[in-house]
Amino acid sequence: MGTVSKALELLDLFTQRQPQLGLSQIAREAGLNKATCHRLLQEMEGAGFVEQTGPAREYRLGPAVLRLAALREAAVPTQAAAMPALRSLAEVTGETAHLSRLVAGRLQTIGFAYGTQHSMMVRMEDADFLPFHATASGMVVLAFQPDSLAAQLLGAALPQLTQSTATDPAAFLSRLPAIRARGHAETESTFEPEVHGLALPLFDANSACLGSIAVATPAARMGPDQRQKTLAALVKAAAEITRAWGGQLPPGLETLWRDVA
Amino acid sequence: MGTVSKALELLDLFTQRQPQLGLSQIAREAGLNKATCHRLLQEMEGAGFVEQTGPAREYRLGPAVLRLAALREAAVPTQAAAMPALRSLAEVTGETAHLSRLVAGRLQTIGFAYGTQHSMMVRMEDADFLPFHATASGMVVLAFQPDSLAAQLLGAALPQLTQSTATDPAAFLSRLPAIRARGHAETESTFEPEVHGLALPLFDANSACLGSIAVATPAARMGPDQRQKTLAALVKAAAEITRAWGGQLPPGLETLWRDVA
DNA sequence: AACAACGGTTCAAATAATGAACCGGACATA
DNA sequence: TATGTCCGGTTCATTATTTGAACCGTTGTT
Numbered sequence: 340m341g342t343v344s345k346a347l348e349l350l351d352l353f354t355q356r357q358p359q360l361g362l363s364q365i366a367r368e369a370g371l372n373k374a375t376c377h378r379l380l381q382e383m384e385g386a387g388f389v390e391q392t393g394p395a396r397e398y399r400l401g402p403a404v405l406r407l408a409a410l411r412e413a414a415v416p417t418q419a420a421a422m423p424a425l426r427s428l429a430e431v432t433g434e435t436a437h438l439s440r441l442v443a444g445r446l447q448t449i450g451f452a453y454g455t456q457h458s459m460m461v462r463m464e465d466a467d468f469l470p471f472h473a474t475a476s477g478m479v480v481l482a483f484q485p486d487s488l489a490a491q492l493l494g495a496a497l498p499q500l501t502q503s504t505a506t507d508p509a510a511f512l513s514r515l516p517a518i519r520a521r522g523h524a525e526t527e528s529t530f531e532p533e534v535h536g537l538a539l540p541l542f543d544a545n546s547a548c549l550g551s552i553a554v555a556t557p558a559a560r561m562g563p564d565q566r567q568k569t570l571a572a573l574v575k576a577a578a579e580i581t582r583a584w585g586g587q588l589p590p591g592l593e594t595l596w597r598d599v600a
Numbered sequence: 601m602g603t604v605s606k607a608l609e610l611l612d613l614f615t616q617r618q619p620q621l622g623l624s625q626i627a628r629e630a631g632l633n634k635a636t637c638h639r640l641l642q643e644m645e646g647a648g649f650v651e652q653t654g655p656a657r658e659y660r661l662g663p664a665v666l667r668l669a670a671l672r673e674a675a676v677p678t679q680a681a682a683m684p685a686l687r688s689l690a691e692v693t694g695e696t697a698h699l700s701r702l703v704a705g706r707l708q709t710i711g712f713a714y715g716t717q718h719s720m721m722v723r724m725e726d727a728d729f730l731p732f733h734a735t736a737s738g739m740v741v742l743a744f745q746p747d748s749l750a751a752q753l754l755g756a757a758l759p760q761l762t763q764s765t766a767t768d769p770a771a772f773l774s775r776l777p778a779i780r781a782r783g784h785a786e787t788e789s790t791f792e793p794e795v796h797g798l799a800l801p802l803f804d805a806n807s808a809c810l811g812s813i814a815v816a817t818p819a820a821r822m823g824p825d826q827r828q829k830t831l832a833a834l835v836k837a838a839a840e841i842t843r844a845w846g847g848q849l850p851p852g853l854e855t856l857w858r859d860v861a
Numbered sequence: 862a863a864c865a866a867c868g869g870t871t872c873a874a875a876t877a878a879t880g881a882a883c884c885g886g887a888c889a890t891a
Numbered sequence: 892t893a894t895g896t897c898c899g900g901t902t903c904a905t906t907a908t909t910t911g912a913a914c915c916g917t918t919g920t921t
Contacts, residue, residue, distance in 0.1 A: 341643050342603045347647040348647070350668060358675035378602070382604040383608065387703040388668075399675055401704075402678065402701060403703050403704055405672060405679065405727075406703070406727040408668070408669030410614055411660075413726070415663075417663065442667070443662075465674070466666075466670035
């Protein structure tokens with residue numbers, strides 16, 4: 340792996356929960372030598388991608404990334420184009436809707452919206468990575484990848500997040516064709532107890548699946564009626580976002596979804 | 601210069617006007633070998649920082665930057681914290697307000713807002729770099745840097761953008777003390793003909809100037825009354841943003857601004 | 862006083878980056 | 892159709908950079 344990849348991987352260590360990291364911690368988590376990390380961080384600091392804060396000299400993401408994101412959104416308005424459909428989805432279902440897409444082999448949260456009816460909601464965090472094996476989003480995205488790619492993205496070690504989490508990669512992969520045939524993925528309590536997930540795939544212009552749209556519901560509120568309503572709203576939102584992104588549904592899926600709605 | 605810096609510099613080539621670039625063009629503009637560029641871009645593509653589009657195989661910024669920007673804003677809500685004051689500034693003055701900050705030795709546009717009264721406005725673009733020598737924002741930021749840093753940031757070659765643009769670095773630098781004493785910078789037709797600029801500095805917790813807030817007005821609309829109104833609104837907005845950012849005005853400036861308003 | 866963890870630095874050894882030349886294809890010109 | 896040019900991409904011997912164990916000074920704890 341080249342130096343540049345190593346440097347960019349360091350940026351992945353920053354999360355909502357750990358927005359600031361010390362040098363030693365970065366080196367530890369990245370599995371790199373402290374001196375190497377220091378040099379890489381120096382270079383990235385010079386470009387404004389990270390900055391050092393306060394007396395503890397911790398590192399955090401720098402202001403240069405704001406410019407890049409603004410340019411990206413201006414060139415390819417992925418998030419902005421999807422938000423109306425996402426908000427409408429949250430409103431109609433009354434639940435938490437979220438959007439994720441495949442970025443460099445991981446599933447990245449792009450946006451989310453809350454419904455307004457209920458006081459108890461499934462909480463989402465922006466800019467997170469979702470585990471493929473424990474979320475409806477991850478499952479549906481994997482289900483619509485070529486088999487070998489799906490196995491590769493899934494990886495070998497599946498952390499057990501709840502009692503219901505799948506932990507055997509082979510068993511997990513064997514369930515993907517059924518998801519593909521159904522056109523959506525459904526989970527309950529695989530990511531967090533009492534959280535129900537329902538996800539549909541999103542496609543690019545070549546009918547390749549590059550993300551998903553999903554609704555997360557407290558399990559107690561998910562019955563047959565709510566499930567039907569959620570599915571119908573998801574189909575509508577998925578079609579709208581795919582259109583907004585200039586995507587193309589793979590053959591068969593359109594009719595499959597039409598029956599649901 | 602290290603490999604990482606070279607790679608990150610490639611990202612600077614992408615702008616609003618050139619959101620997509622071919623390999624040869626990137627190599628040319630960056631002054632690097634084509635093979636080197638190709639390898640750097642490959643690595644960045646693997647991390648989702650750039651992606652290749654269509655049959656021409658041009659490169660553009662990738663979706664990974666969105667996550668970083670979201671995290672940055674969550675950790676340090678620079679833009680979000682400043683937008684209310686910026687919008688209010690645009691509304692009160694009726695003109696185009698914009699906010700910029702120093703990032704890796706350049707002045708980067710962070711946000712802007714338009715007034716609503718007029719149909720003719722000075723147009724702004726987000727995520728641009730502003731020239732130090734031809735904008736009120738650039739001048740006021742330089743004026744509040746240590747002398748040696750100001751000279752370094754300014755550089756040696758000052759492109760002549762209009763008839764009124766300053767082109768001699770030494771002469772330009774000699775005017776900075778007066779700007780610092782006045783507490784604001786003013787330009788007319790130095791960046792683009794018939795555009796008047798008025799800018800105030802913004803400060804961090806150590807009273808170091810890290811950016812500016814400015815109002816751009818069509819020269820035809822800028823008279824004594826409008827100028828006074830704009831200055832007063834700028835003082836208010838600058839104080840508000842400095843406070844929101846946890847900044848500290850340098851001694852003397854507060855009283856200086858109080859007289860203006 | 863002893864210890865551990867921190868951020869940061871050093872320098873010989875190991876490794877990765879570099880770039881001139883090259884390839885095949887697309888396009889324009891003649 | 893022949894010729895030339897520019898494109899994205901690749902190759903590989905040469906070169907220069909990256910690497911990491913050991914180190915430094917500081918800080919906070921026991």
